[in-house]
Every structure is written in C-alpha cells, then in structure tokens.
Amino acid sequence: MTRVKASEFLFIAGQVASDKAGNVIGAENFDAQCGQAFANIEAALKSAGAGWESVVQFTTYLVHSQDIPKFMKFRLREFPRMFPNGAYPPNTLLMIDRLVGEAFLIEVQTVAAL
Numbered sequence: 001m002t003r004v005k006a007s008e009f010l011f012i013a014g015q016v017a018s019d020k021a022g023n024v025i026g027a028e029n030f031d032a033q034c035g036q037a038f039a040n041i042e043a044a045l046k047s048a049g050a051g052w053e054s055v056v057q058f059t060t061y062l063v064h065s066q067d068i069p070k071f072m073k074f075r076l077r078e079f080p081r082m083f084p085n086g087a088y089p090p091n092t093l094l095m096i097d098r099l100v101g102e103a104f105l106i107e108v109q110t111v112a113a114l
Contacts, residue, residue, distance in 0.1 A: 002056045002090055006113030010048050014061065014107040015040040016099060024103045030067045034074045037108045038082075045112060052082040054112040058091040061107040065095055071106070 017025045017033035018040070026032025045051055062071065071093070079088050099107050 004056050004113045006056075008114040010045070010050060010054070010110075010112040010114065012041060012044045012110040012112065014059075014109040015044070016101070016104045016107045018104075024101065027103045028105075030070045030105050031074065033105050034071065035078075037106055038078065041108060041110050044110075048112075048114075050112050050114055053085075054114055055083075055089045055110055056113045057089050057111040059109040060091055060093045061096050061099065061109075062093065063096060063098055063105050067105060068093070 015037045017036035019025055019036070025036040041055075042052070045054060060071065062068065075088075080086070083089075099105075
C-alpha cells in the first residue's frame with residue numbers, strides 16, 4: 001500500500017521491450033526485456049520531469065509463469081538502485097495469455113505522483 005498526496009499524476013501506459021523505432025529488444029531473453037521495459041519507464045518519467053521517487057504503483061504483466069523467479073531476481077538486483085530508500089511501490093503481478101506482440105514477455109504499467 002502507498003499513501004500519496006499529489007497535485008498531479010502520471011499514468012504511463014504499459015511499457016514493453018522495444019526501442020524508439022519499435023524494434024523488439026531481447027527477443028526470447030526475459031532479463032533483457034525486463035531491463036528495456038524499465039528503461040522505457042525511466043525515459044517516460046524523465047520526459048515529465050520525474051524520476052523513480054515519483055512512482056507510486058506498478059502493474060506487471062508476464063506471459064510465462066516460469067518468468068516469475070526471473071522478475072523477482074530483477075527486482076532484487078535493480079530496485080535498490082531505483083528506490084534507494086527501500087520503499088518499493090506496490091506491484092500487482094498478472095499472468096496473461098499474450099501481449100501486443102508475440103515476442104514480448106513482459107509489460108509494465110506505471111503510475112507516478114508529482
């Protein structure tokens with residue numbers, strides 16, 4: 001749970017592992033896709049003058065339940081850098097049949113408060 005007082009919210013649509021040209025990054029490589037999805041979120045935050053400290057919620061969609069341990073390892077490795085105060089935003093994790101493109105393994109939707 002996160003309690004937030006904010007004057008403005010950012011709703012960042014689900015980010016997948018694509019570059020600016022729409023090319024899939026890390027086809028069949030969950031770690032590479034996870035890294036790219038979060039890099040895209042960071043770019044979106046920065047474009048609005050925000051950073052990881054503004055994030056109040058994630059919704060994560062995975063195609064394969066076998067990737068749950070890989071996602072948890074990513075969080076253990078990367079979240080301390082992204083959230084150095086140790087307060088991680090709530091994250092709802094959902095398993096789905098597929099994403100917008102067959103090659104995508106993960107999608108992350110983000111809400112930030114300014």
